[in-house]
Amino acid sequence: MYTTDQYEGMLAETVILPAYHADLINAYFARPLGTGPFPGMVLIHHMPGWDEWYRETTRKFAAHGYITLCPNLYFRDGHGTPEDVAAKVRGAGGVSDEQVLGDVGAALAMLLALPYVSGKVGVFGTCSGGRHAYLSACRIPGFASIVDCWGGRVVMTPEELTPKQPVAPLDYTADLACPLLGIFGNDDHSPTPEQVDQLEETLKRHGKDYEFHRYDGAGHGFFYHNRPNFRQEQAVDGWQKVFAFLDRTLKGA
Amino acid sequence: MCTMISQQLNISGSGKAGSDWTRVDLVCVSFDHPFNMPLEYTLNLDFTSQAGTPGARLAVELDAASARQLVQVIQEVMQRAQAGGFVAE
Numbered sequence: 001m002y003t004t005d006q007y008e009g010m011l012a013e014t015v016i017l018p019a020y021h022a023d024l025i026n027a028y029f030a031r032p033l034g035t036g037p038f039p040g041m042v043l044i045h046h047m048p049g050w051d052e053w054y055r056e057t058t059r060k061f062a063a064h065g066y067i068t069l070c071p072n073l074y075f076r077d078g079h080g081t082p083e084d085v086a087a088k089v090r091g092a093g094g095v096s097d098e099q100v101l102g103d104v105g106a107a108l109a110m111l112l113a114l115p116y117v118s119g120k121v122g123v124f125g126t127c128s129g130g131r132h133a134y135l136s137a138c139r140i141p142g143f144a145s146i147v148d149c150w151g152g153r154v155v156m157t158p159e160e161l162t163p164k165q166p167v168a169p170l171d172y173t174a175d176l177a178c179p180l181l182g183i184f185g186n187d188d189h190s191p192t193p194e195q196v197d198q199l200e201e202t203l204k205r206h207g208k209d210y211e212f213h214r215y216d217g218a219g220h221g222f223f224y225h226n227r228p229n230f231r232q233e234q235a236v237d238g239w240q241k242v243f244a245f246l247d248r249t250l251k252g253a
Numbered sequence: 254m255c256t257m258i259s260q261q262l263n264i265s266g267s268g269k270a271g272s273d274w275t276r277v278d279l280v281c282v283s284f285d286h287p288f289n290m291p292l293e294y295t296l297n298l299d300f301t302s303q304a305g306t307p308g309a310r311l312a313v314e315l316d317a318a319s320a321r322q323l324v325q326v327i328q329e330v331m332q333r334a335q336a337g338g339f340v341a342e
Binding site: 046047048077078079080081083084085086087088090091092093094127128152153160162165189190219220221227228229 | 255256257259261279281283285286288291292293294297299301306307308310312
């Protein structure tokens with residue numbers, strides 16, 4: 001917890017990351033100043049792209065004491081404003097799960113190689129990034145914690161599977177090897193409350209360590225202060241739950 | 254992508270943004286989160302040139318009712334044009 005008598009400093013910059021297929025992509029990196037060791041976080045951006053909200057959130061995690069890296073999953077699709085690039089990716093049906101896993105795995109490896117990272121790294125994502133976070137925590141060994149904020153399409157019907165998304169993340173639940181925090185709005189359409197129920201039943205069946213917070217009066221993306229779905233009371237409580245969970249699972253607090 | 258409800262169509266046309274016209278040869282139609290409209294989901298039309306940069310995009314975000322009405326009006330207009338012999342096949 002921040003106190004007014006403490007020193008606080010931060011470095012935040014764009015870096016280059018060797019990622020999936022050895023492609024060089026860019027990533028936004030923010031870290032508290034000091035020798036640490038600090039825990040790390042990989043942030044997986046949402047469908048609207050590698051946007052200002054994710055750069056702000058990267059700095060937010062750094063301010064809370066996490067070495068934080070947010071890879072640009074849409075780097076290969078050209079450059080422009082985040083929404084123009086995201087629209088191009090949307091038109092092409094999104095990025096493949098395989099490519100995302102490669103990029104996220106590279107981000108994890110980069111963090112673990114830094115001398116001021118404690119060795120404990122978590123993953124956080126919202127919207128499609130929540131789905132990718134769940135997938136990553138199941139498929140990439142080494143994450144110590146995962147936060148899934150309203151990740152849609154974790155639960156998928158066979159008809160929803162595509163060549164880019166060939167397996168429902170839910171089907172990998174047996175491989176989840178770290179504690180999970182789930183944040184959901186009960187008015188959301190993706191995931192619906194029924195899909196969140198199904199996810200919880202699956203986690204229970206596999207004996208996983210999880211913690212869900214499900215908010216009334218909130219729908220999809222209620223942390224986004226720049227969108228009409230923002231819900232102040234639920235967002236404040238949700239962020240408190242996020243950092244309490246990460247402090248426990250990554251800092252041992 | 255949150256809904257993954259998206260399709261692309263090759264087209265032939267021109268679009269105008271500001272004072273500039275540009276050729277468009279691809280439209281991406283999706284029902285997903287908008288960037289601007291204050292709604293959770295919208296019908297999104299992105300008219301682009303396949304040779305262009307991501308920024309060379311003419312974008313429209315419509316609520317569901319507007320999208321349905323637009324489709325209906327396009328159909329009606331095209332039927333009248335066809336009946337009037339204005340459509341060269």
